[in-house]
Amino acid sequence: xxxxxxxTDKCGMAVLEGHAVILREVVSRESVLDRLRxxxxxRGPIVVGDRTGSKQFLDELTLRxxxxxxxxxxxxxxxxxxxxxxxxxxxxxxRGWKRFVPxxxxxxxxxxxxxxxVILAERYQNKYFGAGF
Numbered sequence: 001x002x003x004x005x006x007x008t009d010k011c012g013m014a015v016l017e018g019h020a021v022i023l024r025e026v027v028s029r030e031s032v033l034d035r036l037r038x039x040x041x042x043r044g045p046i047v048v049g050d051r052t053g054s055k056q057f058l059d060e061l062t063l064r065x066x067x068x069x070x071x072x073x074x075x076x077x078x079x080x081x082x083x084x085x086x087x088x089x090x091x092x093x094x095r096g097w098k099r100f101v102p103x104x105x106x107x108x109x110x111x112x113x114x115x116x117x118v119i120l121a122e123r124y125q126n127k128y129f130g131a132g133f
Contacts, residue, residue: 012113
């Protein structure tokens, strides 16, 4: 499955096989459809967040790749950035004095849109296949 967190300047992308994250990256808004074409396979949904940038992304996808639009599944993005930030800090533990600061107060030094895409894919899996999938 492929998940996209569409934004106005950049987009997060993630490819999952079951629970395994095969690919996680942040790409520019202009190149997201080209990159999607590179990693898309013949089956599975294209999970897309339903907030910032989603309408523009879906319009462009429908225009450039109309056959893909039937595979799109919108997923609620509410608070996904908060979850992604927490997931980032699990993967990249703070060092030095920052390890004493609650991670909810820290700002990741890089964009985390790719982590948001993973969260969206997991929400889709949990909704349609259950948490034990």
